Amino acid sequence: MLVLVINSGSSSLKYQLRELADDGTDAPVPVLAQGLVERIGVPGSGVPDHAAALEQVEAELAEATGGRTIDAAGHRVVHGGERFTAPARVTNEVIRAIERLAPLAPLHNPAAAQGLRAMAERWPDMPQVVVFDTSFHQTMPREAWQYALPDEVYTEHGIRRYGFPRPRPPPPPPPPPGGTSHDLVTGLAAEHLGIPRGEFRAVVLHLGNGASATAIRDGVSVDTSMGYTPLAGLVMGTRSGDLDPSVVTHLMRNHGYDAEELDTLMNRRSGLLGLAGEADMRQVLENAASGDGRARNALDVASYRLAKYVGGYHVAVGGAQAIVFTAGIGENSAPFRARVLDRLGALGVAYDAEANRARVAGPHTISAPESAIPVLVVPTDEEQAIARLTWELAR
Ligand code: AMP
Numbered sequence: 001m002l003v004l005v006i007n008s009g010s011s012s013l014k015y016q017l018r019e020l021a022d023d024g025t026d027a028p029v030p031v032l033a034q035g036l037v038e039r040i041g042v043p044g045s046g047v048p049d050h051a052a053a054l055e056q057v058e059a060e061l062a063e064a065t066g067g068r069t070i071d072a073a074g075h076r077v078v079h080g081g082e083r084f085t086a087p088a089r090v091t092n093e094v095i096r097a098i099e100r101l102a103p104l105a106p107l108h109n110p111a112a113a114q115g116l117r118a119m120a121e122r123w124p125d126m127p128q129v130v131v132f133d134t135s136f137h138q139t140m141p142r143e144a145w146q147y148a149l150p151d152e153v154y155t156e157h158g159i160r161r162y163g164f165p166r167p168r169p170p171p172p173p174p175p176p177p178g179g180t181s182h183d184l185v186t187g188l189a190a191e192h193l194g195i196p197r198g199e200f201r202a203v204v205l206h207l208g209n210g211a212s213a214t215a216i217r218d219g220v221s222v223d224t225s226m227g228y229t230p231l232a233g234l235v236m237g238t239r240s241g242d243l244d245p246s247v248v249t250h251l252m253r254n255h256g257y258d259a260e261e262l263d264t265l266m267n268r269r270s271g272l273l274g275l276a277g278e279a280d281m282r283q284v285l286e287n288a289a290s291g292d293g294r295a296r297n298a299l300d301v302a303s304y305r306l307a308k309y310v311g312g313y314h315v316a317v318g319g320a321q322a323i324v325f326t327a328g329i330g331e332n333s334a335p336f337r338a339r340v341l342d343r344l345g346a347l348g349v350a351y352d353a354e355a356n357r358a359r360v361a362g363p364h365t366i367s368a369p370e371s372a373i374p375v376l377v378v379p380t381d382e383e384q385a386i387a388r389l390t391w392e393l394a395r
Contacts, residue, residue: 001395002032002065003387004073004126008115010107013037013053017064018387024395026384033064034383050111051118058122072127073119074390076382077112078164078230079105080132087135087389090116090128098130104162104229107267129390136183137163139220144316147228161232163224164212181206181326181380182214182221188378189324190219192363201317203310206380207336208327209237209279213306215313223316225309231266234309235302237279240270242305272298281329281336299339307343314347320373323349326380337366341375348372 001022007014016034019027037053039045047053061070075090081101088094095116102109112130119128137145145161146154153159182204190200197219204214211234215223225233225241234241243266251257257265273279276298278287287295314320323344329336334357341351350368358364360377367375 001071001391002068003390003394004061004070005076005383005386005390006073006115006119007076007382007386008050008108008111010111011038011040011042013040013050013057013115015057015061016383016387017061017070018383020387020391024388024391030384033061035060049118050114051121054115054118054122070123070126072129072390072394073123074129074131074386075112075116075119076133076386077130078108078133079162080130080134081158081162082138084130084132085135085138087129087131087393089393090120090130094130095120104158127394129393131386131389133164134162137161137214137221137224140222140224144215144223159228161224161227162229163214163221164210164226164230181382181385182212182216182224184382184385185324185326185378185380186214186216186219188363189322189376192365192376192378193322193374195321200322201320202322202324203313203317203320204324204326205306205310205330205340206327207234207306207325207330207333210239211236211241211306211327211329213309213313215316217317223313235275235298235305236271237281238268238271238273240266240274272302275301281333285333285335299336303336303339303343306340310340310344311347314373323373323375325375325377331377331379337377349375351375 001020003018003020005016005018014036017032018030019032021027035057037047037056040047040053041049047056077098079101081104083097095113098109099113116128140163147159147161149159185204186200186202187197189202190197200216200219202216204216206212210230213225213234214221227233231239232242248262251262271279272281272284276284276287276295278284278295284295284298288299310323325331325337337356341349348371350371351366352368355366363376363378365374365376367373
């Protein structure tokens with residue numbers, strides 16, 4: 001089966017064409033084509049909207065498919081609110097529901113809805129599936145998702161923690177349908193350690209441009225660091241992560257910030273960018289290595305915050321059986337992993353410096369034999385996870 005995986009950002013559209021075998025696993029040559037259309041809607045870019053972007057994608061796909069029809073399309077959607085606890089087949093009503101959730105993910109959901117509409121017009125007969133980042137975290141207990149605000153703020157306005165990151169292929173027993181990179185990675189980590197997924201307790205660290213930690217108990221999410229929106233939790237490329245909310249009211253009252261400016265400040269100008277002047281971890285590490293004090297400080301703040309989350313989630317899961325690093329930074333940045341692991345001595349964590357530096361494809365262990373908790377690096381593959389879920393619903 002040929003599955004087109006689409007990830008629509010506010011001004012970009014990423015795609016991959018994947019070939020899945022009859023059992024839903026990747027075929028020997030899984031990625032037949034991939035690409036990125038950028039600057040959608042930017043004046044002068046020649047790509048006025050998502051429909052125009054798809055036209056470009058169609059041209060690029062023609063060669064890769066060699067005349068075969070694409071069997072289904074899978075779309076990543078960031079926010080499914082409380083309604084979407086699992087992937088869904090796309091209908092007009094589903095697209096409208098995704099649009100109604102725009103206040104929860106203003107950068108992502110409207111773009112995804114546009115992409116879905118454009119697809120439906122261009123390929124009306126192709127089954128489409130949406131996969132939500134939030135679904136995997138629907139297993140969080142109320143004690144983990146509720147804010148200590150008056151009840152009506154939740155019941156009337158839906159203010160609660162949702163949790164983000166990405167999709168899972170087919171896990172064995174209980175886990176809920178849908179979900180995310182945390183899900184895929186959880187399954188692979190459990191398998192690597194030979195622990196049944198349904199009994200697995202872990203702290204999964206998805207460290208990319210966006211970053212989150214997830215507490216896994218009995219193989220499912222019981223807590224996660226992102227909150228009502230993906231702004232909460234860890235220090236990210238351009239997002240601040242956790243803040244005292246009074247910072248917001250203070251800046252409004254005393255320094256003239258309005259809501260838009262605060263949004264921009266916290267989502268686009270903070271995190272590594274705010275602290276070090278660079279959002280990209282590679283650059284921050286390079287600058288730190290050549291003596292840049294701001295870069296070093298940024299690494300300290302980010303690794304300290306992350307280590308605190310690991311300690312907290314170790315408690316939340318009742319004693320983790322693994323700490324798992326994934327995504328761009330988690331998979332590739334040995335120096336940043338080392339900074340975090342150096343702080344986890346109190347948990348009995350010990351890592352093998354050489355194993356940490358080694359470049360290994362696939363899930364591997366970087367902890368020392370005596371470590372109280374095994375530490376793993378597990379590569380994620382969001383597109384595979386989305387393709388797999390799409391295959392399940394579309395076949
Ligand atoms: P992602 O959002 O998962 O693509 O991750 C993007 C982040 O991963 C950026 O901050 C990159 O700088 C970081 N990254 C990718 N490769 C490396 C690497 N080899 N060393 C350090 N950071 C990396």
